[in-house]
Amino acid sequence: MRYAIIAAGEGSRLATEGIDMPKPLVEVNGEPLIDRLIRIFADNNAEEIVVICNDKTTLVSSHLMKIQEDGLNGRRIPLRFVVKSTPSSMHSLYEISRYLEGAPYCLTTVDTIFREKEFSNYIMALNDAMETYSADGLMAVTDYIDDEKPLYVDTDGTMTITGFLDHSDSCRYISGGIYGLSPKSIATLHACIERGESRMRNFQRAMVADGLHLEAFPFSKILDIDHKSDIGKAEEFLRV
Template identity: 60%
Template sequence: MKYAIIAAGEGSRLAQEGISLPKPLVKINGETMIDRLIRIFQSNKAEEIIIIVNALNLITEQHVRKLMETKNGCNIRLVVKSTPSSMHSFSEIAPYLTGENLCLTTVDTIFHEEEFEEYIQAFESSSCDGMMAVTDFIDDESPLYVEVDNQMIITDFVDVKGPNSRFISGGIYALTDRCLKTLDRCMKEGQSRMRNFQRGLIADKCHLIARPFSKILDVDHAGDIQKAEGFLNS
C-alpha cells in the first residue's frame, strides 16, 4: 500500500500568529508533524510514501531530503511543486499512486495512531472503492458533512448539516486507484477543492464507507498546537 502526504500549503495563518517554522516542521509533543506521519505510515507497512512540498518552502524540502538519506527515509519519494490547492497537489502526485491501494492526508492531520491502524486494516479487508475517516467531533471552520446510511455507506458530502450527517470528513482518504479516474475528471472540469473530489466519487458511483474516529484535528492556528498535544496525551 502506498501513502501520500500533502505538505504544499504556505501555512500563512500560523505565520501570521507568530509561528516561524513551516507547518510541516511544527512539533507536536516534540515530533514534527511530517515526521510523525512518516513514522505512522511506515509502521503500517508503507511500500512507498509520496510527499509533495511547496517549491517556496526550502526548509521543509531540505528536511525531507535529509531524512531520505537515512534508513528510515529509504521509501520516501519527494515532489517539489507549488500548487493552488490540495486537490492540485493530489493530482501532481497521482502518477506515482496508480496500480496500488493508497492512503492520502494533509500534513497537519492529527489522530490517534491506534485508530489509524484499525482504519487501515479495515480498508484492506474490505471491497470498497474508498474508506473515508470521519468524526463527530467538530472543530473546523468550514466542515464537510458526510451523509451515511445505516450501514455507514456514504451517500453524499454536504456543506450544511442534515438529518443523516452527524459526521464530518476527517481528511484521511484510503482509496483504490479507481478513484484516480474521478480525480482526473474533476481536474479537467476545473474543480479545485478536495470536497468536490469527494462529491465526484459519489457522482461516479464509487462505493465509499465511513470509518469513525473519536477525534481528528487540523493544525491551522497557533492554538491548535496545544489542542493537538492535549488530545494525543489524553
C-alpha cells in the same frame, strides 16, 4: 500499502499568529508533523510514502531529502517527494497521482492529528475493504467538530457514504481528512482537473457522483493544525 502526504500549503494562518516555521515542520509533542506521519505510515507497512511540498522554501524539501538519505530516527524510509506549489490540495494530489496508480493508497494532509491505534485499525479495515472489493474507498470521519468549514458526510445505515455537504443539521459525521482509495479514484481525480474544478471536497463529491462505493470509518477525534492554539489542543489530545 502506499501512502501520500499533501504538505504543499503555506501555513499562512499560522504565520500571521507568529509561527514562522513551515507547517510540515511545526512540532507537536516535540515531533515535526511530517515526521510523525512518516513514522506512523512506516509502522503500518508502507511500501512507499509520497509527499508533495511547495517551492516557497527549501526547509521542507531539505528535511525530506535528509530523511530520504539518512532515514528517520535510524530507520530507512521508502520516501519519494515532489516539490511544487499548487492552488489547492486537489491539485497537489493530481501532481503525485502518477505514483499512486494501479493499487490502493492512503492519503492525508500534513496537519491531520489522530490517535495511532485508531489509525492502525483503520488501515486494517482499509486493507480488508480493498482485498475483498467491497469498497472503492474508506474515508475517515469523526463526530468531533472543531473546524471552521467542516465537510459533513452523509451516510446510510450501513455507513455507505451518500453525499458530502457544506452544511447539514442532520449529519453526525464530518470528514476527517484521511482518505483510503482504490485506483478507480484516479480517473475521477483527472476528470475533476479537466473540468477545472478544485478543492478536495469537490473531488469527494465527484467520486460519489461517479458511482464509487465509499464507506465511512469513524475515529473518536481528528484534529487539524490551522491555528497556533491548535498545537496545544493536539498535544493534550495525544497525551490522553
